[in-house]
Amino acid sequence: VNAKMKVEKDFQVGEVDPRLYGSFIEHLGRAVYGGIFEPGHPSADEQGFRTDVLELVKSLNVPIVRYPGGNFVSGFNWEDSVGPAENRKRRLELAWRTIEPNTFGLNEFMDWCRKANTTAMMAVNLGTRGPNEARELVEYANHPSGTYLSDLRISHGYKEPHRIKTWCLGNEMDGPWQIGAKTAAEYGRIAAESAKVMKWVDPTIELVACGSSSTYMPTYPEWEATVLDHTYEHVEYISLHRYYDNHKRDTPTFLARSLDMDDFIKTVVATCDYIKAKKRSKKTVNLSFDEWNVWYHSNEADRKLEPWQIAPPQLEDVYNHQDALVVGCMLISMLKRADRVKMACMAQLVNVIAPIMTENGGRAWKQTIYYPYLHASVFGRGTVLVPLVQSPKYDVQDYTDVPYVEAVAVHNEAAGELTVFAVNRHLTDTLGFDIDLRSFGNASLIEHLVMESDDLEAANTADQPDRVKPRRSEGSVAADGTSFSAQLPKASWNVIRFK
Numbered sequence: 001v002n003a004k005m006k007v008e009k010d011f012q013v014g015e016v017d018p019r020l021y022g023s024f025i026e027h028l029g030r031a032v033y034g035g036i037f038e039p040g041h042p043s044a045d046e047q048g049f050r051t052d053v054l055e056l057v058k059s060l061n062v063p064i065v066r067y068p069g070g071n072f073v074s075g076f077n078w079e080d081s082v083g084p085a086e087n088r089k090r091r092l093e094l095a096w097r098t099i100e101p102n103t104f105g106l107n108e109f110m111d112w113c114r115k116a117n118t119t120a121m122m123a124v125n126l127g128t129r130g131p132n133e134a135r136e137l138v139e140y141a142n143h144p145s146g147t148y149l150s151d152l153r154i155s156h157g158y159k160e161p162h163r164i165k166t167w168c169l170g171n172e173m174d175g176p177w178q179i180g181a182k183t184a185a186e187y188g189r190i191a192a193e194s195a196k197v198m199k200w201v202d203p204t205i206e207l208v209a210c211g212s213s214s215t216y217m218p219t220y221p222e223w224e225a226t227v228l229d230h231t232y233e234h235v236e237y238i239s240l241h242r243y244y245d246n247h248k249r250d251t252p253t254f255l256a257r258s259l260d261m262d263d264f265i266k267t268v269v270a271t272c273d274y275i276k277a278k279k280r281s282k283k284t285v286n287l288s289f290d291e292w293n294v295w296y297h298s299n300e301a302d303r304k305l306e307p308w309q310i311a312p313p314q315l316e317d318v319y320n321h322q323d324a325l326v327v328g329c330m331l332i333s334m335l336k337r338a339d340r341v342k343m344a345c346m347a348q349l350v351n352v353i354a355p356i357m358t359e360n361g362g363r364a365w366k367q368t369i370y371y372p373y374l375h376a377s378v379f380g381r382g383t384v385l386v387p388l389v390q391s392p393k394y395d396v397q398d399y400t401d402v403p404y405v406e407a408v409a410v411h412n413e414a415a416g417e418l419t420v421f422a423v424n425r426h427l428t429d430t431l432g433f434d435i436d437l438r439s440f441g442n443a444s445l446i447e448h449l450v451m452e453s454d455d456l457e458a459a460n461t462a463d464q465p466d467r468v469k470p471r472r473s474e475g476s477v478a479a480d481g482t483s484f485s486a487q488l489p490k491a492s493w494n495v496i497r498f499k
């Protein structure tokens with residue numbers, strides 16, 4: 001039986017906020033040092049930014065990048081990272097057990113953002129620090145001039161304020177691994193008080209409160225309810241973080257993990273709305289899925305690393321074909337809830353669980369997961385249409401009724417284009433996929449991009465950077481009036497574009 005999708009122009013989930021395609025750079029491993037910043041690299045510009053990496057980032061069209069952590073931020077003193085580079089302090093970095101040289105910091109990151117055509121999502125430290133340092137950072141970054149901290153920024157060579165709009169109130173504060181972890185009530189209070197004074201410094205900013213670090217946290221979802229009880233009127237978003245793994249080498253289950261993401265989103269939306277009702281509030285708090293990806297390949301290697309090195313190779317997952325399918329499913333999950341998931345950050349961007357890899361001093365290349373992220377970011381702009389999809393299904397121990405075909409459609413009215421993203425989770429069969437576009441009148445196919453591989457574990461490396469990549473599929477979509485029938489190869493990521 002074929003899978004089917006009916007695409008109705010007027011039945012809309014919501015506008016895609018471009019920030020759904022954000023990413024993340026943490027001071028962790030080789031994300032900064034050897035990743036985006038490597039003075040002396042043949043491609044480095046006058047600031048030491050790798051232009052080969054900048055080009056790969058720019059192609060992804062990343063609207064926002066979270067910085068500087070992650071777990072790192074909970075022990076970070078932002079003052080260490082500004083001013084003349086030769087005066088900056090080296091610090092023991094306790095989250096990842098490394099040495100942080102601070103030769104790249106806040107101002108360099110803002111310059112890098114401008115060169116990468118992106119913006120910053122800045123996190124403040126609510127682990128070892130609190131409202132005072134948070135409001136001071138907002139003053140340093142965003143206040144125009146005439147105060148000690150804004151003039152300090154100017155003396156560092158940045159006359160114009162950075163005008164950073166989006167700020168995270170700490171990171172994963174529910175996790176015992178976090179420096180300065182807190183109970184929900186402790187965090188809720190400090191987040192609310194920090195939010196208040198940060199907005200008093202700059203009322204134009206918007207804030208993200210920390211939600212649960214994962215669906216498996218014992219405090220989830222009571223954490224969200226308690227945190228929002230304290231912060232509801234002070235924040236615009238609550239964060240969600242989720243990584244999936246295939247340690248058990250059980251691909252049907254691994255590919256079904258986005259069903260957990262669907263539930264996670266549903267639960268957090270419900271919790272936000274419950275607190276909204278409880279507070280008789282008119283305001284709606286939305287979701288920032290600001291860490292998501294597959295993460296597990298590097299776990300073993302990371303356990304063996306010597307501590308207290310500068311920028312060692314940490315979390316350097318080498319992604320294979322099936323990881324890219326999970327990433328595709330996760331993107332579809334978030335698009336299906338574009339009404340409430342307004343921001344999201346693929347974690348991370350370079351070298352650390354990342355779509356882009358580099359060698360120190362050498363090459364840069366695209367991992368398999370680069371492609372679904374690229375396609376969604378480039379073609380998934382506009383309005384998400386209500387996904388009316390019927391698909392044959394399968395069961396695994398953790399999930400029943402897993403659709404073989406996961407799909408969503410995005411209508412870009414301005415460009416006059418409609419894009420269907422679809423993953424075929426079937427590991428052995430090509431599936432027919434009927435797409436009914438009657439509400440679009442005379443639609444015609446632009447192209448069918450497909451990423452498939454006979455080897456689910458095939459990956460890209462510096463020596464074989466193009467082993468897994470999408471191709472344009474010819475003759476795989478048949479048209480019959482306003483209906484189309486596509487062939488989705490086994491275990492494939494598909495982008496079917498119409499105009």
Ligand code: AHR
Pocket residue numbers: 026069070071072171172291347348
């Ligand atoms: O992205 C890697 C780490 O995962 C982040 O530092 C942390 O927030 C999460 O646990």
